[in-house]
Amino acid sequence: MADSKIKLRYRQMKDTIKIHIVDGCPEYIMHKLQTLYKVEINTENPDFIFYSVFGTEHLKYDCVRIFYTGENLRADFNFCDYAITFDYLIFEDRHLRYPLYLFYASFRDIAKREEINNNLSKTQESIQISDTHKLDTSAPHTMNAKARKYNLNQKLAKRKFCSFVVSNGKAHSIREEFFKSLSAYKKVDSGGKYKNNIGGTPIADKLAFLSEYKFNIAFENSSTNGYLTEKLFDAKAAHSIPIYWGDPTLKNAINSIPPPDNNIIWESYKNLEPQLNKKAFINISDFNSIQEAIDFIIFLDSNDSAYMDMLNEPLLLDTNYATYFDSKLEAFFAHIFSQPKQSAYRRGFGQWRLNIERRYKKAQKVRTIANNLIYPFKSSIKTISNLSKTLKAKFRFCFKS
Secondary structure, three states: OOOHHHHHHHHHOEEEEEEEEEEEHHHHHHHHHHOEEEEEEOOOOOEEEEEEEOOHHHHHHOOOOEEEEEOOOOOOOOOOEEEEEEOOOOOOOOOOOHHHHHHHHHHHHHHHHHHHHHHHHHHHHHHHHHHHOOOOOOOOOOOEEEEEOOOHHHHHOOOEEEEEEOOOOOOOOHHHHHHHHHOOOOOOOEOOOOOOOOOOOOOHHHHHHHEEEEEEEEEEOOOOOOOOOOHHHHHHHHOOOOEEOOOHHHHOOOOOOOOOOOOHHHOOOOOOOOOOOOOHHHHHHHHHOHHHHHHHHHHHHHHHHHHOOOOOOOOOEEHHHHHHHHHHHHHHHHHHHOOOOHHOOOOOOOHHHHHHHHHHHHHHHHHHHHHHHHHHHHHHHHHHHHHHHHHHHHHHOOOOO
């Protein structure tokens, strides 16, 4: 109840905040802020700046800096006052764990769908309860109720085998290795730019494409504790069983402590965050080898009953999953913006930190000059390369390999 009152107070505040957003900080940060505050965009003299990893424009501003990333890298608190990342990190009041997938429509769709399914299940259960055991309808809704299973159409077990949607090949080698190994059993349809084997342009609607298949290879580009992106949720939202690899914390049994890490205070997170249901997806890291994982996939592919059992599992064990993270984000913003501007600084202005920033700014200037000098040559080389590819395609008989 206290959390609800705090949340309501934040929304009623509607204070004006003077901000600027640079360096690829995503638009959904702005959308979230606009639901909580009156946002004034000021490119010349902002009080707060939001920035991400795609540039260095944030260095031009000495105001309070708030860093956000969904990429697999760490925040540098020498340059930012606050950071929002996926890391399990406690650093005074300066960091918030808010994973990238929470902004995605596929996650929100799953959260809403499973909340509705949970409420329908409770309604059906109440009908079966005898008059001597009537439900207390005055009782408040339990937001942390355990999610119920779906009851999806059996026809979903008769779809095409497996999909794969990747835009580029810059990732851990296990992804390509697994794609090749699983393709040895049955063709895996690749609809992205990378290893496309279905022809035509890359698919425009990822979820629509995924929904045509029983399974989806949903590998992260890399593996780091807490680094969980939209890939797992996209597959589940399309009613396709995710074949996942990535976040090591998902490997362990639910509510267990991940392996110790000096940079992470695990005890502070244990059993606090809502959990994902391990029965709802295939985690490659749970198997001793790729072949063992593929053997299990083959079993599900050939056993409709077992396949549907997994497909019907809800992904979110707790119905308050989205609410938990959203309330944390709103409280984080409220803490930052409710302070006097000068009190909101955290990065410090001591000699050594300022020296680090000055050196970094100089290095970026040198890099910019070098890039400007090299760009015309790189552009010419690219043009020649593209022309060569075109000529090879038209006159292959002149370019025998």
